[in-house]
Amino acid sequence: MKGKGPVFIPCLTLIAACFFVGDAAAFRNRRSEAAQAKEPLSEASKQWLEEVVSYIITPREKDVFINLPTELDRGQFIETFWKKRDPNPQTAENEFKLEYYRRIALANKFFGTGGIPGWRTDRGRFYILLGPPKEIERDLTSSVSALTMSQGPKETWQYWDLPNPKLPYNLEFVFVDKFGTGNYVLEQTLRMDQGRNEAFDPNDLTFQFDYLENVAEAMKNPFENLEKLKGVITTQVTYNLIPFQYGLFSFKGMEKKALVPLVVSIPYASLPTKRSGFDYFFSLNLTVNVSNTPGQVVFEASKDLNFKKTATELAGLLDTSFRFQTFLSLEPGDYRLHLLILDNYSGKIGTSHQPVSVPDLSADGPAMSDIVLSTEDARPEGRSEGKTEGLGTAVSRANTERVFRAGDEMSVFFEVYNLSLNETTGLNRVKAEYVFIQAGKTLARIPAPPIEPSAQKDCRFRTSFLLKSFEPGDYVLRAAVTDENSGRSVSREIPFTIVAPKQPGSTP
Incomplete structure (x- = not known):
């Protein structure tokens, strides 16, 4: 028995070796055949992958999509991709998909410049991922900012109370048009955490969408309101459907500018509401435009104001006014201030067009x-x-x-x-x-x-x-x-x- 061992084992090893060599060759042949059979990505598939869903597709999904063998498989993948994200499959429409495409269209409308489509810009990216900001502020004067140390017009976006609880409650993005081309580049990202401003990595952002929000909330857009105010400024028409009072005050600011607080008060009795149970909901937008003597816009801001009151609270407030304040930063000089108050529920507006003089306090x-x-x-x-x-x-x-x-x-x-x-x-x-x-x-x-x-x-x-x-x-x-x-x-x-x-x- 022992003498036969050396003869038997090499034969068995040789047979096993032949088997594995043959299996590897067959495997390589099958991979080669599959590679030869794989259809190249069509232009439509490339566009969908590189443009349409580039901000929301995961690395794993992207790898799977690229390695699918046929266009039929890719079409089925796309269908499944959107179904996975449908927040309410019981409805006929995919609300996530509709909102995503709507944001792309609006990003192209508002942020495209110099041949660059809006969705490819920094502002377009954040608009698509997070939706319209709660507040936008545009300082269109070309000066060096103490915050960013960059020269050029500056636009600041603020978000708070986003649907994802993992994100900070307050996020602020600062964009600067460094070369005067209209393309605002992300300069700084801040998060508000326990009263402190801290840096925040924008790569941590994902698509934010709450399909339960009502239609009025979903359709609000501060950029649309800025466009609407431009039309009101051009015609100089005054609307008093929402009466309001405001106070504008000049204080010493930074960089030889004046810090100009704006306080707006609106009688509660004149504000439309939307009732749900025992609560009354208010949804307003304040849009500000400041132009200099030649008529050039130097400052713009649009802010959403959303709050609710119980029936008991509202009854005690009907003889008082809703009050809101914000801050402008202006160089000394003469200006014209344009205000627009928009009720998002009824569409009613109130406007004011007044001259403003900012003194030199430095x-x-x-x-x-x-x-x-x-x-x-x-x-x-x-x-x-x-x-x-x-x-x-x-x-x-x-x-x-x-x-x-x-x-x-x-x-x-x-x-x-x-x-x-x-x-x-x-x-x-x-x-x-x-x-x-x-x-x-x-x-x-x-x-x-x-x-x-x-x-x-x-x-x-x-x-x-x-x-x-x-x-x-x-x-x-x-x-x-x-x-x-x-x-x-x-x-x-x-x-x-x-x-x-x-x-x-x-x-x-």
Whole structure:
């Protein structure tokens, strides 16, 4: 038995070797035959893969699609691709597919430039993936941005409360047109996390779509609203279907620009609503356009305002106004401000076209911001940008009508800039006085509470007055400030009105 082993084993090994060599050859032949039988990708398949679904197809799906042998297989793959993403197979339409193609069409409409289709641009990519931003802001002046250190017009998009809970609540994308071609390139991506701005990798984004949102929500588009406002500006037609008041204030900003808060108030009683159960839903869009004297647009912004109130809450608000604030950044000069308020449910709009003058607050010598008058119980209902918390809080309470009731507590807020510092102490010394005037006659002079000297060249004044002793009528408040180190003074005036106090049980 042992003597036969050496003869048997080599024979068995040879047979096995022949078997595997033959099997490998057959396998290679079959692969070669399959490769020869594989149909090349048609132009339609290439376009679908490289253009239509390039932002949403997964690497695994792409690999499978490329290696399918026939166009028939690829057609079946495409059908399955969309079925997998259909959020509601019970309906006749695939809502995901419809929304995706709609976004591509709108991206091509709004962002195409210089022969580049809109879907290929950075803005087109994010529009397709995330849908229209909640807010867009365009600074069309060509200057170096302190945020991005890039020169050229800048566009900022903000998203919040996206359907995917894995994404940050607040995302901000900054695009810059570096070469003046109209092609805005992604410059910076930020996420808001626990009050801090942090960098965010845009490659982590996936297609965001909530098919349960109602039609009005899905069709809202700030870019469409900007186009609509351009038509309103061209015709200079004023619409008052949604009445509103606004206040615009100039404060010292960065890069020799003025920070210009805009506060809008709209009576709740004039706002259309959509009711669901015990809740009332509001859906508005605020669109702003600022043009210079030659008529060139220097700033644009469009912001969606969506909120709800219970029936009980709304009943207590019908004699008050919805309030919203945002910030503009403008160089000193004369402008024309165009505002459009659009109700997304009813299509009703309100407009305003007014001249605006922005002072130079960075010049030599003391300068003052605009005066902001407010009532202590005023609060902004809308989402506001906390770019300057102290300033933002004060301005958000602005009484845009400047109408107070006798007995109200009126708050006065303003800032002073470019104060001189004492050569010995290195500190400022500043005092202010309030003068109440009616029909050209001075009624009272009230010194402002003293401000402790500091090494800062800017300071703020905030003082409250109880309007008990004032009769109903029209008044002017003058705030006069003296830089005691230089002896130079500056002052500002603002008109306001006092009406009779509200009687118990009376209607407003």
